[in-house]
Amino acid sequence: MSDLVTPGAGVFVDTGYLIALEDGDDGNHSPAREHREGLREMPSLTTTSYIVDEVVTFFNVRGQHGKAVELGEALLSSPSVRMVHVGEGLLGRALDLLRRRPDKRYSLTDCVSFVVM
Incomplete structure (x- = not known):
């Protein structure tokens, strides 16, 4: 995949948003879930390999190895996630x-x- 980015390639999601979606103890968990559920259409999501690294590392270093691997695999395999390497x-x-x-x-x-x- 080219590392040139196409404008309008979906909603960009960063580390904080992805962690908030997955971590029930995160202070932004409820707002992030409400935001995601409130979208009329599920747009494609755009993120980077660096963000995936940060999210997986976040959960793994907190002793949540299974969740880290599961989330990393889900982000990599989801057809609705555009990964910018x-x-x-x-x-x-x-x-x-x-x-x-x-x-x-x-x-x-x-x-x-x-x-x-």
């Missing part, structure tokens, strides 16, 4: 954004997400 081109653009914004404390994953959005 972070290649050299996208990574370079994200690093360029990070370089240009020394006033922000963005993570590299944040910068990848901004470029994709």
Whole structure:
């Protein structure tokens, strides 16, 4: 898959949203579930391989190995999830954004997400 992103390729979902959907203890769990259930049509979701890494790691390091693997596999296999794999081109653009914004404390994953959005 190309690491060039097509505008309008679905609703972008980030780490916080995916964790809130799956973690009943998350402070945003109810609003995230209500948001997802309130959508009239289930749009395709767009995320990145870096986001999947963060979500899987979040659950795994908290002792929820089964949930981590299950969620990772679900995101990778779902036909409604468009996965943007972070290649050299996208990574370079994200690093360029990070370089240009020394006033922000963005993570590299944040910068990848901004470029994709």
